[in-house]
Amino acid sequence: MLQNILTFLLGSKHERDLKELVPIVQKINELEPEVMAYPDSRFAEKTAELRDRLAGGERLDSLLAEAYALVREAARRKLGERIFDVQLMGAVVLHKGRIVEMKTGEGKTLASVPAAYLNSLTQKGVHVVTVNDYLAERDANWMRPIYSLLGVTVGVILSQMDNDLRKEAYAKDITYGTNNEFGFDYLRDNMCWSPAEKVQRGHAYAIVDEIDNILIDEARTPLIISGMAEDDTFKFAEVNKLVDQLVEVAKDPETSEYPEGDAPTEGDFKLEEKNKRVTFTDQGMNHVESLLLKRGLIRDSLFTDQNFEYIHYFTQALRAHKLYAKDVDYVVQDGKVQIVDEFTGRILYGRRYSEGLHQAIEAKERIKIAQRNRTLATITFQNYFRMYSKLAGMTGTADTEAQEFAKIYNLDVVVIPTNRPVVRDDMDDVIYLTEDEKLQAICDGIAELHAKGQPVLVGTISIEKSERLSRMLVGRGVRHEVLNAKNHAREALIIADAGAQGSVTIATNMAGRGTDIKLGGNPEFRARKKAGTQASDEVLKKAMSEEYETWQSDYLDVKDQGGLHVLGTERHEARRIDNQLRGRSGRQGDPGSSRFYISLEDDLMRLFGGENIKGLMSRMGMKKGEPIVHPWLNKSIERAQKKVEERNFEVRKHLLEYDDVLNEQRKFIYQRRDEIISDPHLTERIISTGEEIFAEAFEAYRTSGDTPQGRVKTLLASLKESLLFEPEQSPSELAKMSLEDLNAVMRAGLRATIESKKAEIGEDILNGFIRFEYLRNIDSRWQDHLENLEALREAVYLRAYSQKNPLLEYKLEGFQIFDDMLYDIKTALAKKIFRVRIQQAPAGPATAAHPVGAVQASHSAMGQFAAGAGSATTAVSSSGSSSFGGNGRGAAAQPQQVQVKRAVPKVGRNDPCPCGSGKKYKYCHGR
Ligand code: ADP
Numbered sequence: 001m002l003q004n005i006l007t008f009l010l011g012s013k014h015e016r017d018l019k020e021l022v023p024i025v026q027k028i029n030e031l032e033p034e035v036m037a038y039p040d041s042r043f044a045e046k047t048a049e050l051r052d053r054l055a056g057g058e059r060l061d062s063l064l065a066e067a068y069a070l071v072r073e074a075a076r077r078k079l080g081e082r083i084f085d086v087q088l089m090g091a092v093v094l095h096k097g098r099i100v101e102m103k104t105g106e107g108k109t110l111a112s113v114p115a116a117y118l119n120s121l122t123q124k125g126v127h128v129v130t131v132n133d134y135l136a137e138r139d140a141n142w143m144r145p146i147y148s149l150l151g152v153t154v155g156v157i158l159s160q161m162d163n164d165l166r167k168e169a170y171a172k173d174i175t176y177g178t179n180n181e182f183g184f185d186y187l188r189d190n191m192c193w194s195p196a197e198k199v200q201r202g203h204a205y206a207i208v209d210e211i212d213n214i215l216i217d218e219a220r221t222p223l224i225i226s227g228m229a230e231d232d233t234f235k236f237a238e239v240n241k242l243v244d245q246l247v248e249v250a251k252d253p254e255t256s257e258y259p260e261g262d263a264p265t266e267g268d269f270k271l272e273e274k275n276k277r278v279t280f281t282d283q284g285m286n287h288v289e290s291l292l293l294k295r296g297l298i299r300d301s302l303f304t305d306q307n308f309e310y311i312h313y314f315t316q317a318l319r320a321h322k323l324y325a326k327d328v329d330y331v332v333q334d335g336k337v338q339i340v341d342e343f344t345g346r347i348l349y350g351r352r353y354s355e356g357l358h359q360a361i362e363a364k365e366r367i368k369i370a371q372r373n374r375t376l377a378t379i380t381f382q383n384y385f386r387m388y389s390k391l392a393g394m395t396g397t398a399d400t401e402a403q404e405f406a407k408i409y410n411l412d413v414v415v416i417p418t419n420r421p422v423v424r425d426d427m428d429d430v431i432y433l434t435e436d437e438k439l440q441a442i443c444d445g446i447a448e449l450h451a452k453g454q455p456v457l458v459g460t461i462s463i464e465k466s467e468r469l470s471r472m473l474v475g476r477g478v479r480h481e482v483l484n485a486k487n488h489a490r491e492a493l494i495i496a497d498a499g500a501q502g503s504v505t506i507a508t509n510m511a512g513r514g515t516d517i518k519l520g521g522n523p524e525f526r527a528r529k530k531a532g533t534q535a536s537d538e539v540l541k542k543a544m545s546e547e548y549e550t551w552q553s554d555y556l557d558v559k560d561q562g563g564l565h566v567l568g569t570e571r572h573e574a575r576r577i578d579n580q581l582r583g584r585s586g587r588q589g590d591p592g593s594s595r596f597y598i599s600l601e602d603d604l605m606r607l608f609g610g611e612n613i614k615g616l617m618s619r620m621g622m623k624k625g626e627p628i629v630h631p632w633l634n635k636s637i638e639r640a641q642k643k644v645e646e647r648n649f650e651v652r653k654h655l656l657e658y659d660d661v662l663n664e665q666r667k668f669i670y671q672r673r674d675e676i677i678s679d680p681h682l683t684e685r686i687i688s689t690g691e692e693i694f695a696e697a698f699e700a701y702r703t704s705g706d707t708p709q710g711r712v713k714t715l716l717a718s719l720k721e722s723l724l725f726e727p728e729q730s731p732s733e734l735a736k737m738s739l740e741d742l743n744a745v746m747r748a749g750l751r752a753t754i755e756s757k758k759a760e761i762g763e764d765i766l767n768g769f770i771r772f773e774y775l776r777n778i779d780s781r782w783q784d785h786l787e788n789l790e791a792l793r794e795a796v797y798l799r800a801y802s803q804k805n806p807l808l809e810y811k812l813e814g815f816q817i818f819d820d821m822l823y824d825i826k827t828a829l830a831k832k833i834f835r836v837r838i839q840q841a842p843a844g845p846a847t848a849a850h851p852v853g854a855v856q857a858s859h860s861a862m863g864q865f866a867a868g869a870g871s872a873t874t875a876v877s878s879s880g881s882s883s884f885g886g887n888g889r890g891a892a893a894q895p896q897q898v899q900v901k902r903a904v905p906k907v908g909r910n911d912p913c914p915c916g917s918g919k920k921y922k923y924c925h926g927r
């Protein structure tokens with residue numbers, strides 16, 4: 001057997017790869033007799049032993065042979081299938097953190113089990129990633145008997161599951177699920193408000209099935225969680241009508257400064273033009289209150305409950321009216337407010353002012369205030385999967401993309417030969433002048449094979465094309481099935497029968513992927529269909545044995561007819577996808593054949609084939625109505641495909657280069673969030689930021705040329721302004737102090753302020769309050785940031801015209817706005833904590849001022865040719881999306897120097913908790 005494999009070798013790299021694997025497989029084979037003698041109970045004991053040895057310092061590599069031998073025997077006992085040597089080789093490759101290419105039908109599902117088992121011994125969790133829920137469930141259930149015998153646990157993540165079930169599934173030794181679910185769970189985990197809500201427990205090792213599909217085909221669009229903020233547009237509009245009635249504090253006509261210190265202030269607010277800030281006087285606050293009362297917007301005090309957030313709306317409205325000027329700071333174009341870059345004067349298209357300022361300006365300009373669906377979190381598959389300490393993958397078709405796997409994921413591809421030689425006849429392409437001629441010929445071909453009884457699988461590149469062909473076949477009275485990757489379970493039933501005598505199945509290339517096509521049909525699926533879903537084991541068994549009998553003769557019949565014929569109706573943009581389609585025939589040494597039909601009107605030919613092929617064709621004397629078949633043409637078509645592959649690789653690489661900026665920042669923010677979620681002494685952070693703010697003021701004090709009294713006055717005013725801090729010592733006492741003493745006294749005073757708050761309400765409550773404010777701040781600013789980065793990305797494209805490197809600009813500016821954001825979060829929070837008097841514990845995330853509505857998780861797949869400008873979009877396929885309870889938090893109100901009581905949200909006790917846990921509010925944060 002092993003010798004056969006060695007003679008099958010393709011090239012030198014493949015040869016070297018396999019040579020390394022052979023001795024390992026030999027070792028596993030040597031252990032087989034011993035393991036075969038074990039009683040069933042021995043398997044779980046062995047697992048425990050292996051775990052102990054691992055804990056005792058042995059390495060996984062040295063346990064590999066024993067572990068694999070155990071799995072092989074467990075599979076033989078439980079599934080009646082002895083894992084082939086080639087499958088073991090594949091399993092070794094998976095353990096090494098590489099990609100294994102094994103053809104369709106070679107049994108990759110089973111081949112991944114030894115690797116999953118071995119790596120589960122570390123007890124850090126193994127994720128097995130499939131392309132859809134149906135396959136996740138199927139594979140977990142299918143392999144479960146093996147795992148059970150071995151004493152390891154398996155779980156499945158399905159899209160409709162709630163948090164508790166997910167958490168349970170992640171706690172298992174091995175977890176099956178789709179790429180979307182793993183990715184979304186990661187994002188949701190980083191939106192939660194306490195460590196207990198997290199469902200994942202790390203990213204140690206993943207085996208990605210159909211890895212080319214997930215990391216290449218789906219990699220052009222990111223995963224996005226989005227949600228609609230509560231509609232507060234009317235508040236912006238109302239406040240906009242009132243804001244004119246507020247009066248600015250009169251300035252001293254001589255100095256053009258606001259009156260200082262003890263002079264009585266007349267007026268409602270002061271402006272700080274330099275940093276575009278607004279502060280209200282006590283009189284101003286009262287004025288705002290009376291305006292709101294008169295207007296009927298509030299009924300009681302401004303300083304309670306939800307009313308207080310109006311200060312935020314007024315602040316932004318004042319800024320919009322007094323500090324932001326049209327055609328200077330922003331322009332209005334096509335009914336939109338567009339920000340003007342203050343340094344360059346360029347318009348920053350799509351960028352938005354944060355914290356509600358943008359809406360306030362929209363109100364001022366009397367344009368429709370946008371209520372927006374915002375991105376709450378996002379990640380690309382590339383960056384999600386790169387988080388795993390060890391990543392492995394398997395697919396029937398990886399080799400053509402080996403370079404991309406190596407460059408982007410640092411993943412090596414190892415090609416494993418088939419268990420039995422492939423005897424499928426891959427015929428040269430047939431080329432027609434027009435699409436009509438081609439389709440006619442395809443229908444003729446199908447009808448002919450159908451009449452003969454040979455099964456045909458017809459591959460199309462889009463749902464539309466599938467349907468067009470289907471209509472033509474209906475016209476001819478050819479019975480057939482059409483698949484389009486919408487309902488995976490039903491698809492599996494149909495495609496499993498695609499090898500039955502006389503069956504004609506039309507499918508897009510993704511449809512039914514992962515399901516085995518057996519010649520003569522699939523007896524197991526047929527039996528299930530016949531017995532129905534509610535059938536008892538008894539009934540099913542009986543149906544099974546009946547179906548099996550008829551299947552055996554059917555199998556031989558279909559074999560005699562030449563096996564499954566795969567008919568490609570068009571070349572795909574990637575050779576890999578064509579190979580995938582071809583590979584559906586000729587599995588495990590079965591006979592079969594394949595052929596692609598092409599016309600010069602196909603997108604690939606029109607866009608990328610160029611004059612090359614046409615020239616070749618006319619030289620060969622192509623005439624209307626007559627097809628051409630020639631190996632040279634296959635070569636040219638392959639060249640065209642390579643061109644598209646390279647272009648698409650560039651698109652994905654480009655996406656990733658940009659996403660890297662976001663990725664670094666996301667990691668940083670998520671890590672910061674994690675620290676805050678579990679930090680019991682958050683007050684220390686507040687104190688140290690308070691000290692930083694003080695240090696700035698102190699630096700101004702130190703370098704000031706003013707009189708001692710003058711500079712103390714300035715220092716105190718600034719600290720009162722920013723932190724509402726007033727030291728015990730009188731100004732004259734302070735003025736006499738040395739720099740060191742002053743510094744020490746003031747810092748001690750700052751600390752004492754926070755310490756006294758702590759003493760007043762208890763550290764736990766204060767800590768809870770700070771955590772709540774921190775997370776709310778981080779989340780809402782991070783969401784603003786996501787938007788800003790997105791807009792920046794568009795903006796830098798335009799700069800390419802002015803000889804600038806857009807990626808570099810994006811990186812530099814992206815880091816700048818990120819840094820600013822971090823600084824803002826920190827200081828805004830410290831200021832708030834210093835300034836407010838906290839009365840009670842926050843009740844948790846549900847108290848956010850703006851609860852967010854339903855949250856959407858989405859990832860849309862791209863159709864082929866959809867990436868570049870100017871190319872024809874031929875297929876935009878399904879978009880997977882799932883909804884779950886709200887998890888987003890809206891913008892926070894600006895901190896002000898008043899006491900704050902937390903607003904109580906309007907969440908019903910039986911409603912799902914807004915934290916997204918999936919539990920009812922009363923059992924979660926409503927408790
Ligand atoms: P792949 O994912 O590689 O296309 P699957 O995992 O779907 O292949 O398996 C294809 C078929 O091969 C399944 O019906 C499975 O039961 C069968 N099979 C896999 N391994 C073995 C084996 N060692 N012996 C016998 N049958 C096997």
Ligand code: MG
Nearest residue numbers: 108109209514
């Ligand atoms: Mg498979």
